Amino acid sequence: MKTILFALPGNEELTTKLVQQLHAEKGEATIRQFPDGETYIQIQSDVKDKRVVLVCTLHQPDKKLLPLYYLSKTAKDLGADCTCLIAPYLAYMRQDKRFHPGEGITSAYFGTLISQFAESLVTIDPHLHRRNSLSEVYQIPCKVEHAANHISGWIKANVENPVLVGPDSESEQWVSEVAKNAGAPFIVLEKIRHGDKNVEVSVPDVENFKSHTPVLVDDIISTARTMIETVAHLKRAGMKAPVCIGVHAVFGGNAYQDLKDIGTADIVTCNTIPHPSNKIDISDMLVDGYNKVFY
Amino acid sequence: MKTILFALPGNEELTTKLVQQLHAEKGEATIRQFPDGETYIQIQSDVKDKRVVLVCTLHQPDKKLLPLYYLSKTAKDLGADCTCLIAPYLAYMRQDKRFHPGEGITSAYFGTLISQFAESLVTIDPHLHRRNSLSEVYQIPCKVEHAANHISGWIKANVENPVLVGPDSESEQWVSEVAKNAGAPFIVLEKIRHGDKNVEVSVPDVENFKSHTPVLVDDIISTARTMIETVAHLKRAGMKAPVCIGVHAVFGGNAYQDLKDIGTADIVTCNTIPHPSNKIDISDMLVDGYNKVFY
Numbered sequence: 001m002k003t004i005l006f007a008l009p010g011n012e013e014l015t016t017k018l019v020q021q022l023h024a025e026k027g028e029a030t031i032r033q034f035p036d037g038e039t040y041i042q043i044q045s046d047v048k049d050k051r052v053v054l055v056c057t058l059h060q061p062d063k064k065l066l067p068l069y070y071l072s073k074t075a076k077d078l079g080a081d082c083t084c085l086i087a088p089y090l091a092y093m094r095q096d097k098r099f100h101p102g103e104g105i106t107s108a109y110f111g112t113l114i115s116q117f118a119e120s121l122v123t124i125d126p127h128l129h130r131r132n133s134l135s136e137v138y139q140i141p142c143k144v145e146h147a148a149n150h151i152s153g154w155i156k157a158n159v160e161n162p163v164l165v166g167p168d169s170e171s172e173q174w175v176s177e178v179a180k181n182a183g184a185p186f187i188v189l190e191k192i193r194h195g196d197k198n199v200e201v202s203v204p205d206v207e208n209f210k211s212h213t214p215v216l217v218d219d220i221i222s223t224a225r226t227m228i229e230t231v232a233h234l235k236r237a238g239m240k241a242p243v244c245i246g247v248h249a250v251f252g253g254n255a256y257q258d259l260k261d262i263g264t265a266d267i268v269t270c271n272t273i274p275h276p277s278n279k280i281d282i283s284d285m286l287v288d289g290y291n292k293v294f295y
Numbered sequence: 296m297k298t299i300l301f302a303l304p305g306n307e308e309l310t311t312k313l314v315q316q317l318h319a320e321k322g323e324a325t326i327r328q329f330p331d332g333e334t335y336i337q338i339q340s341d342v343k344d345k346r347v348v349l350v351c352t353l354h355q356p357d358k359k360l361l362p363l364y365y366l367s368k369t370a371k372d373l374g375a376d377c378t379c380l381i382a383p384y385l386a387y388m389r390q391d392k393r394f395h396p397g398e399g400i401t402s403a404y405f406g407t408l409i410s411q412f413a414e415s416l417v418t419i420d421p422h423l424h425r426r427n428s429l430s431e432v433y434q435i436p437c438k439v440e441h442a443a444n445h446i447s448g449w450i451k452a453n454v455e456n457p458v459l460v461g462p463d464s465e466s467e468q469w470v471s472e473v474a475k476n477a478g479a480p481f482i483v484l485e486k487i488r489h490g491d492k493n494v495e496v497s498v499p500d501v502e503n504f505k506s507h508t509p510v511l512v513d514d515i516i517s518t519a520r521t522m523i524e525t526v527a528h529l530k531r532a533g534m535k536a537p538v539c540i541g542v543h544a545v546f547g548g549n550a551y552q553d554l555k556d557i558g559t560a561d562i563v564t565c566n567t568i569p570h571p572s573n574k575i576d577i578s579d580m581l582v583d584g585y586n587k588v589f590y
Contacts, residue, residue: 029397034491035547036517037355038387041399060332062361069408074399092333102324104336104369113364116411196329222331252330 001051008056015055017283031067041070048079059250059273061091072117085118086286088272089248093127111137122289124272125219125247143289147247147270147282152181154280155215159243163212167226171218178217197223214242221246224255231262241265249275296346303351310350312578326362336365343374354545354568356386367412380413381581383567384543388422406432417584419567420514420542438584442542442565442577447476449575450510454538458507462521470512492518509537516541519550526557536560544570
């Protein structure tokens with residue numbers, strides 16, 4: 001079956017890479033806002049009987065949902081055989097249980113909604129914490145790829161004498177895998193969360209690693225509070241300026257500038273979300289994931 | 296069955312009016328954004344076995360959809376008997392057919408989506424043009440109320456010697472009804488649309504109404520281009536400064552200021568969308584519509 005890829009706004013560069021690697025067709029569509037804030041959709045390419053792949057990373061997700069839904073519905077209306085969503089960053093993975101009475105379990109609601117208009121999903125390192133699999137919240141075939149090897153490769157090629165530092169226990173799975181493949185030691189700190197922006201990081205024993213370059217690795221850099229506190233602690237303990245690596249450059253508000261200001265050797269992310277810090281290209285992983293869904 | 300009303304952000308004032316008129320309970324909920332743009336939902340009130348009414352007007356709709364959907368899903372998760380959406384202004388009524396090849400028919404897609412999480416709908420003067428009824432796009436019971444009588448009443452009470460002016464043929468149904476009930480004559484202009492912001496208005500014969508106060512009435516004031524051009528023409532023709540009345544104060548961008556700047560006697564809207572121009576309270580119409588759905 002012929003495959004045609006459409007870039008939702010902001011995903012053009014990644015989509016071009018995917019089109020090249022998949023030897024597929026690049027879809028032409030108009031997605032714009034009317035003055036009243038409503039979205040207009042027009043697909044110029046022929047999608048009839050084709051597999052339509054929608055490329056849309058999902059940070060700042062609320063305003064993206066309707067354009068994505070409309071593009072999928074329009075493609076089906078125009079005779080597309082099926083739709084596949086490539087969302088390198090998947091939103092709404094954190095509210096995965098009712099922490100307090102009356103809370104909405106948005107990860108499940110979001111998954112249900114996406115599953116109604118995308119017939120398969122490819123993503124990278126979703127924030128699976130209390131859940132074991134995306135299939136608990138998505139009712140469609142999902143393929144998850146992991147950036148750990150790409151990050152290990154980048155560290156090997158770019159950091160001398162690294163020690164991997166995980167900012168919290170949630171990241172241990174991550175950090176240990178990255179460290180192993182990079183042939184480096186690792187330590188994991190612990191964090192206590194007091195609210196969205198208020199996180200306390202425990203004191204690690206870093207005395208054994210003063211000659212190493214600390215490499216902080218986390219899946220999502222969002223407010224960057226955890227990383228900033230970890231960097232500050234490592235610096236106070238007399239360690240070298242660390243390299244900060246995140247898979248997903250969410251960077252809410254001034255987080256990126258704040259992290260730069262604290263003094264790091266480098267800030268590095270994968271290109272799951274377009275950002276100046278993108279240095280690790282994961283487009284080939286999305287191609288692998290896509291091929292596993294369909295072949 | 297007990298009824299509980301929840302205000303989505305920006306709908307608090309109208310919701311308070313509805314709660315009073317329905318002698319119902321006002322629901323307490325937290326709806327806020329995380330720093331990464333994801334929405335957090337918590338319902339503090341007991342909704343079990345109650346009819347949950349979500350009050351959410353739908354101008355600038357894209358960013359409102361997910362919070363609304365989440366609140367509805369959360370209420371159902373917490374045992375709500377059913378959900379009803381009161382949307383005084385309903386979005387996505389204009390793209391109701393494929394005007395050009397490849398276009399998405401967003402009015403149908405939006406209606407399908409809303410129908411998946413709201414079990415009934417109450418609204419005021421949706422922009423039904425090529426469609427006869429909301430039931431063509433919504434798969435749930437819908438009750439539509441019309442603001443014409445309220446507008447007629449306002450004109451009678453506030454405008455001396457009025458002549459109603461409809462800016463285009465789409466508004467004729469509107470204007471004739473309002474004029475009849477206000478006991479006033481009416482004329483209807485014709486418009487030719489060249490794009491979102493580019494509208495040409497034909498020259499009307501206004502010589503017979505120079506001693507009248509022109510009253511422009513339209514269902515939606517969005518870019519206000521049509522009204523501004525009509526006002527300009529009426530002024531050039533030597534008529535008095537007109538009163539501009541719209542049901543829905545959509546007012547994209549600088550439209551409100553632009554309309555004020557052209558020189559009007561007054562700009563008046565119904566409170567379907569909160570706006571400084573709101574002078575006509577339609578909350579009792581929403582109560583009527585709600586009662587028709589359920590009693």
